Amino acid sequence: MAITRRQSLLAALPLLCLAVLLVAPVLRLGFEGFWGELATGPAPSLWAVWTDPYLRWRVLWSLLQAGATCAAALLLGLPVAWVLARWEFAGRRLVLRLLMLPFVVPTLVAAVGVLALWGPHGLLSNALGLELQDSPWLLLYGNLFFNLCVVVRAGVDALEQVNAQRVAAARSLGASPWRAFRRVEWPAIAPWLASSLCLVFLYCFAGFGLALVLGGQRYATVEVEIYSLVARELQLAPASLLALWMLLLTGAVAWGYAAIEKRLATPGRVQPIARRRPSRPVHWLGVGGACAVLLFVCAAPIAAILWRALHAGWQTWAVLLEADTLAALWNTLRFSAVALLLATVLGLLHALAAQQSLAMRAAAFLPFVVSPITVAFGLLLLYPQWTASLALLLCAYAVLAYPFIAKFLAAALDSLPAHVLQAARSLGASPWRLFWRVTLPLVAPALRRGMAFAAATALGEFAVTLFLSRPEWATLTTLVYQRLGRPGAANGDAALVLACLLMALALAAFALIEGPRRAEPTHPPHA
Numbered sequence: 001m002a003i004t005r006r007q008s009l010l011a012a013l014p015l016l017c018l019a020v021l022l023v024a025p026v027l028r029l030g031f032e033g034f035w036g037e038l039a040t041g042p043a044p045s046l047w048a049v050w051t052d053p054y055l056r057w058r059v060l061w062s063l064l065q066a067g068a069t070c071a072a073a074l075l076l077g078l079p080v081a082w083v084l085a086r087w088e089f090a091g092r093r094l095v096l097r098l099l100m101l102p103f104v105v106p107t108l109v110a111a112v113g114v115l116a117l118w119g120p121h122g123l124l125s126n127a128l129g130l131e132l133q134d135s136p137w138l139l140l141y142g143n144l145f146f147n148l149c150v151v152v153r154a155g156v157d158a159l160e161q162v163n164a165q166r167v168a169a170a171r172s173l174g175a176s177p178w179r180a181f182r183r184v185e186w187p188a189i190a191p192w193l194a195s196s197l198c199l200v201f202l203y204c205f206a207g208f209g210l211a212l213v214l215g216g217q218r219y220a221t222v223e224v225e226i227y228s229l230v231a232r233e234l235q236l237a238p239a240s241l242l243a244l245w246m247l248l249l250t251g252a253v254a255w256g257y258a259a260i261e262k263r264l265a266t267p268g269r270v271q272p273i274a275r276r277r278p279s280r281p282v283h284w285l286g287v288g289g290a291c292a293v294l295l296f297v298c299a300a301p302i303a304a305i306l307w308r309a310l311h312a313g314w315q316t317w318a319v320l321l322e323a324d325t326l327a328a329l330w331n332t333l334r335f336s337a338v339a340l341l342l343a344t345v346l347g348l349l350h351a352l353a354a355q356q357s358l359a360m361r362a363a364a365f366l367p368f369v370v371s372p373i374t375v376a377f378g379l380l381l382l383y384p385q386w387t388a389s390l391a392l393l394l395c396a397y398a399v400l401a402y403p404f405i406a407k408f409l410a411a412a413l414d415s416l417p418a419h420v421l422q423a424a425r426s427l428g429a430s431p432w433r434l435f436w437r438v439t440l441p442l443v444a445p446a447l448r449r450g451m452a453f454a455a456a457t458a459l460g461e462f463a464v465t466l467f468l469s470r471p472e473w474a475t476l477t478t479l480v481y482q483r484l485g486r487p488g489a490a491n492g493d494a495a496l497v498l499a500c501l502l503m504a505l506a507l508a509a510f511a512l513i514e515g516p517r518r519a520e521p522t523h524p525p526h527a
Contacts, residue, residue, distance in 0.1 A: 014350040014402070018363060021399045022370050025378025026247065029230075030240040049241050055225070059245065062221040065136065066204035069143040070197045073151040076144075076293055078193070081155025083290040087283065088275040095294065096156065099149045102298045104453065104510045105503055106460020107146075107209030108477050112484070112499040113301025114142045114214060116308045123304050138214040139221075141297075146210070147200040148297050151193065158192030159185070164273040191260055198257035202368050206250055208463045213484065222246055227373040231467070243374040250369035255362045302503070309500050312493035319494045320501060325479065332475040332505070336458040339397035343454045346398060347405025348447075354410045364406040367399055372463035379468065393468045400464065401457045405450035412446035413439070452513040456506045476502045 049055045084092060102110065118125050118132045118141060125132060132138050162185050170180040211221040220228070222242050229239040278284045309316075319325055354361040379392060386392045416439065440447075462477040469478065476498060483495035 014346045014353070015363065017346060017395070017399055018366050021379070021395055022366050022375055025375050025382050026243060026370060028382040029236065029374060029378040030244060048238070049245055055238060055242065058220070058222050058225045059242070061219060062205055065139060065143065065221065066201045068140060069147060069204045070200050072140070072144055073148050073200055074193065074197060076297070077148050077151030078155055080290040080293055081152045081159060083286050084152070085156045085159035086273065086275060087287055088277050089287055095291065099153050101302070101507070102145050102149050104456040104506050105302065106456070106462070106477060106506055107207070108213070108460065108462050108480050109305070109499045109503045110142060110145055110301060111210050111213035112480065112495060113305045114138055114145065116304035116496065117301050123307065134216045134218065136219045139211060139219055142210045142214050143204045143207070144297050145301050147203055150199055151196045154192050154196035155189065158189035160272045162188045162273055164271045167273060195257060195260040198253050198260065201253055202250055202257070206246065206369060206371060208372055223371050223373055226371055230373070230377045243371055246371055247369060254365040254369045257365065305496055305499055305503070308493070309496040312496060316490070316493045317497055319497055324474070325498065327472070328474050328476050328479045329501070331473055332459060335394060335397060335475065336455060336509070338394050339401055339458040340451060340455050342394065342398035343402035343405055343458070344451055346402040347409060347450060347454070350402065350406040351409030351413060354406065355413055361410060364403045364410070367403050372400065376464050376467040388470055390473065393464070393473065396464045396468060397458050397461055400461060401454035404453035404457065405447065408446040408450035409443055412443040416442055448513055452510040455509040455513055459506045459509060460502065
């Protein structure tokens with residue numbers, strides 16, 4: 001799709017925002033760290049992270065937990081995706097729609113759900129007599145809660161792109177079902193799965209909220225270590241080195257993801273394999289196993305929150321009427337609304353520019369690969385006069401949320417039929433009229449879906465809010481975190497109730513914006 005000169009100029013706006021709100025703060029933090037070291041001694045080595053046993057363990061553990069989550073998500077997600085793509089059964093459409101439920105739940109709410117299930121006095125930890133506190137399993141389970149649905153959704157979409165004629169030809173030549181899958185289906189779905197696993201790795205490696213609450217002291221990730229070094233110890237040099245290595249590692253993964261997405265976006269027509277109704281006990285066993293996996297990994301933490309909150313007593317629910325809660329609710333709603341408006345503009349412009357450049361497409365994932373903690377402290381150092389500015393906070397919200405819109409729109413623009421656009425131009429439509437009357441209606445479902453994810457992200461934003469917000473600007477996420485940090489069962493119960501409210505807001509925003517109509521099959525980018 002061609003972009004006019006005016007559109008090219010407007011496309012510079014998202015790049016300017018990325019430069020001012022992401023790249024410049026990271027460079028400022030790194031400069032501060034190195035300059036502070038130079039004032040007292042020799043320049044720190046780039047390889048100091050790998051020679052320090054403590055920092056090396058943080059980086060290696062971050063890589064290990066991200067890789068282990070990818071492996072577990074693939075092993076569990078591919079069979080589940082195969083069942084959902086190949087069998088037609090009652091409730092299948094509902095399961096597919098609920099697959100995105102964990103993804104729109106705010107990070108802090110997910111952490112609360114995992115603790116309610118497996119933490120001290122958790123429902124399952126008490127019933128099974130297990131003590132998972134200060135173990136790596138809490139964080140790995142939390143990662144799976146968020147990311148299993150990404151792999152399953154991508155697997156379902158990929159399996160629906162497998163050509164039925166090729167599979168039938170392989171079977172007619174004597175190939176067993178397993179051999180047909182390995183030789184025909186697997187090569188077709190592997191790029192889709194690779195794309196989703198890139199996202200899973202990014203989410204786990206660069207995640208902050210889950211690692212902060214579930215990782216503990218020993219199993220904290222690089223993100224939590226950067227936060228501790230800057231906020232608690234004021235050691236900017238090692239923090240800047242860690243941030244630099246984070247950028248290098250996640251940037252390489254993001255570039256690979258963008259390249260795979262561009263390949264997958266090439267329009268093509270296939271005859272998908274028709275779904276069949278289960279007819280044998282083994283078929284129903286597979287359906288039941290797939291649903292059991294989704295219930296255990298994706299639904300159990302949410303159910304644990306609701307169960308524990310309902311049994312906390314009505315006196316605990318009175319926290320919803322407290323002045324602090326009402327003020328935080330108002331802040332959450334208004335901040336998210338403004339951020340969504342800004343994110344929609346940025347995402348639309350970035351998606352248009354991404355049609356002409358792979359680098360521009362990869363740049364949309366900078367908010368995913370750059371640590372929110374690094375960004376927050378870089379903003380504080382770079383713009384000290386704007387530290388208490390609401391505009392800075394809202395712009396940070398928008399920059400973190402708009403990649404969802406850019407990703408979905410870019411995929412939709414890639415798939416537009418060229419002959420429709422050419423017909424409109426041949427009838428005399430100007431570029432802007434073509435965009436408003438033809439392109440925008442065609443990509444509207446993708447735009448709504450991207451806005452839904454962006455709204456859920458803004459509602460649950462935690463990392464930047466933790467450091468750029470005034471006390472009077474407290475949101476629901478900061479209230480939940482404050483309650484979790486206070487001793488006593490009453491504060492824990494209050495955190496569960498507030499988590500229910502935050503989860504309800506995120507789900508309502510997602511449902512209202514996306515609408516009842518199902519968008520084109522795709523998997524989300526996160527958070």
